[in-house]
Amino acid sequence: MVPVARYDVEADGGSRGNPGPAGYGAAVLDRASGETLVETAEYLGVATNNVAEYRGLVAGLRAAHTLDPAADIRVRMDSRLVVEQMSGRWAIRHPELRALADEAAGIFPRERVTYEWVPRERNRHADRLANEAMDAGARGERWDPSASTAALDTDIAASAPAPASEPAVGWGSAPDLGAPATFVLLRHGETALTPQKRFSGTGGGDPELSAAGRRQASAAATAFAARGTIQEIVCSPLRRCRETAAAVGDRLGIPVAVEDGLRETDFGAWEGLTFAEVRERYPDDLAAWLASPEAAPTGGGESFVTVAERVEAARRRLVERYAGRTVLVVTHVTPIKTLVRLALGAPPEAMFRMELSAAATSVVAYYADGNASVRLFNDTSYLEN
Structure with a gap:
């Protein structure tokens, strides 16, 4: 035989x-x-x-x-x-x-x-x-x-001695760094609190998507299915993100992993309040928060510095885990703005100059040399009727 x-x-x-x-x-x-x-x-x-x-x-x-x-x-x-x-x-x-x-x-x-x-x-x-x-x-x-x-x-290439000097890297001589880890950053769909512009972070309730939010998640899923680029899905542990991610994952047949570092800011005593209500009740604390990224919301909330540290740690873990992959990252306003800000090398106050809509998509690519490139910000074109 x-x-x-x-x-x-x-x-x-x-x-x-x-x-x-x-x-x-x-x-x-x-x-x-x-x-x-x-x-x-x-x-x-x-x-x-x-x-x-x-x-x-x-x-x-x-x-x-x-x-x-x-x-x-x-x-x-x-x-x-x-x-x-x-x-x-x-x-x-x-x-x-x-x-x-x-x-x-x-x-x-x-x-x-x-x-x-x-x-x-x-x-x-x-x-x-x-x-x-x-x-x-x-x-x-x-x-x-x-x-x-x-x-x-x-091993032969790895053991070869390095050249005495490296040529300058410019537009025409940049090395091939391979495929980047590409984060498609999707803000969750609306909850009942979103159109009222209320602070909704980690420290308050854990609201579900509203009917409008579910429609937005479905529209995003349809758009990603048509593009066919998503390879992995990761989301915040909060319900509104898990529901949004599940809508896409079910459509694409991709399981959803949860990353705790992607959760929204803890807004302390401001949870559930509008900006005007916070200004009325906690004027000094709000002024300090707007003036310094190290200031935290009233009642034990998180400062932007604290949030940036855990978001950056999560980013490092995900880039290492998904090198060369395109990952849908379903998270919140602050983590997305933080990732974009860090990619641009912008100061913390740049956070207040970004507008991010519900169910909007932004894209950041992370390369092997540590550099990042912002490719898209606040795209909601797939939500238009």
Whole structure:
């Protein structure tokens, strides 16, 4: 009896902009020896991360099928979305992804393919192929397998001495830092307190979305489903954010993780009051709060300095966890303004110069060198009738 061939398919895809210039890479390896049998990569033009990752999966499976259509296949990817959807645990709602998933599922019989999620550092082979394809596309060239360095031992490069001096980085010489961690910041939908402009933070009640807020959450979910760029969802622990995030997660088939650091400010004794009511009851405390980010609301509330410290700590955790991913972050006014302010390097008083509507979207990208780029602020276009 001829032994069954056992292959590992390692696949990845990326988009520099999501959507933006995109490419995929895939490799087929002999499972027993680890030998690379096939490498493939392609520049896709403008596409999303998710589409590029699925295209990489399809290419890897087709390459393995060409080697041996009767092989046993283990797919290894760092895209939890693709792994969970292809394993049947997450729903696939985006039509383009559904078509690609169906194409991938038809290459081998389902019982011969298993899917395994691996962290990004264990998927460097395919990741490098994808980046080589995107680099070639940026030069107006096709990916050349003879020039690929993906299979080289990365320890050699890591041990090489650094150059004596680094060239200055400018517009034309910036290094390729890879795909950023992109935070799509969504303020929760309205509650009963929102149109009344009442302080509503962590220290008061935990209001649910109003009927208007639920409609806003549904509209946001429809918009994100149409764009097809969201890969992960994280939200504040407060009810209005969990409900907004759930509306999107249910539509996209993506589970929601909770991050406590994204909760709203504790406004102390001001909870539930309007600005005018606070000014009438606590004029000195309000004046101090408006004058200094270190001043806290009456009754043990949080200062903007305190909030910024925990939001920044949450940001670091999420950037590390979701490097290279596009994450929907459902949170509140203060955390979103804080993230935008920090990305811009603006002073704390800039918080009072930003207007953020209910269910509005803002976008900040975080790069490997520590820099950030604000790409969008307070977009509510999808809420318009």
